[in-house]
Amino acid sequence: MTTYVISDTHFGHAGMLSERMGRPRPFGSVEEMDEHVVSAWNNRVTRNDRVIHIGDFAYGCSLAHARSIFDRLAGHKTLVRGNHEQRGERLPWQGGIHDVMRVSIQDRGMPEPVDLWLSHYAHLSWPDLHRGRIHLFGHSHGAIPPTARACDVGVDCWRFRPVTVPEIQELLADVAAREAGTAAVVEMAEAA
Numbered sequence: 528m529t530t531y532v533i534s535d536t537h538f539g540h541a542g543m544l545s546e547r548m549g550r551p552r553p554f555g556s557v558e559e560m561d562e563h564v565v566s567a568w569n570n571r572v573t574r575n576d577r578v579i580h581i582g583d584f585a586y587g588c589s590l591a592h593a594r595s596i597f598d599r600l601a602g603h604k605t606l607v608r609g610n611h612e613q614r615g616e617r618l619p620w621q622g623g624i625h626d627v628m629r630v631s632i633q634d635r636g637m638p639e640p641v642d643l644w645l646s647h648y649a650h651l652s653w654p655d656l657h658r659g660r661i662h663l664f665g666h667s668h669g670a671i672p673p674t675a676r677a678c679d680v681g682v683d684c685w686r687f688r689p690v691t692v693p694e695i696q697e698l699l700a701d702v703a704a705r706e707a708g709t710a711a712v713v714e715m716a717e718a719a
Contacts, residue, residue, distance in 0.1 A: 530632045531572055531602070531689035534581035534609070534647065534665025535681035536564050538596045539588020550669055550683055561596060567688035569601050578602040578689055579628070581665045581680055582609020582647030590614050609647040609665060629654060632692045641692050649677065661699065675703035 537543045541557045554560040572578055584606065585593035593614040597604070605622025606615055616624060625645075633640040642660040644653040649664040649671050656662070662677035669683045678698060680690055 528575050528577060529573075529634050529691060530577045530579065531691055532579045532581060532645070532663055532680045532695070533568070533682060533685075533689040534663075534679070535583045535668060535683065536580070536585070537583055537587075537611070538564070538585040539592050540586040540611075542587060548668070552683070552687075564682060564687050565596060565599055567686070569599070571689055572601040574601050576602040577605070577622070579605045579607065579622070579630070579645060580615075581607045581645050581663060582615075583611045583665060584609070584615035584618070586611040586614070588614065590617055594618060607645050607647060629660075634692065637693065641696065643692070649679070653677075661695070663695065673698055673702050675699055675706055678702075 538561050539557060542548070543552045543560065544554055544557065545551055552560055554563060578600070585596065597618045603621045606620045606624045607628050608616070608624060608626055628645040629643070630645065631640040631642050642655060644650070644655070644660050644662045646662070646664055647666050649667060650662055653662045654660065656676065663680045664677065665679060665681040667679050668681055669679060671679055673679065676699065678684070678695060680695070682688065
């Protein structure tokens, strides 16, 4: 079993294609967007995998449409509520529905568990931040850049597909290296 996280799929939401979005999605229609995300999801996730959706599953569509998409998606699915869950909350999430979620993940091949704080919204601080817990969020559609300890897991940031914890760790390590490099440059400039 592999654990994936994803956010802001916005199935059925034509507004995601609009120019008024900071980063309009590059699809010709809502149907094309929905099919692309379903395909990207099912190309990664098996029926035995776990997927934690961190909010805004569907919006601007019927409950029947949201349910038909939900039923086509592989994996055991859990929801962390977003701000657009009028339809999402009415779907049969196997892992339940949560406002926020504190979880430790250790999938096959991971040398040790990774502690996560999951919330649809980005936090400046979260439980166990100083003990290494990583914060994963959505809602911003890529407008909030990652830090060494937190990142947006929305589809707009991850090629419209669910992402694994090791992939997230790789991104956070790159950010940490850049931050350390910047700090070193500032430190050298102050010393001069």
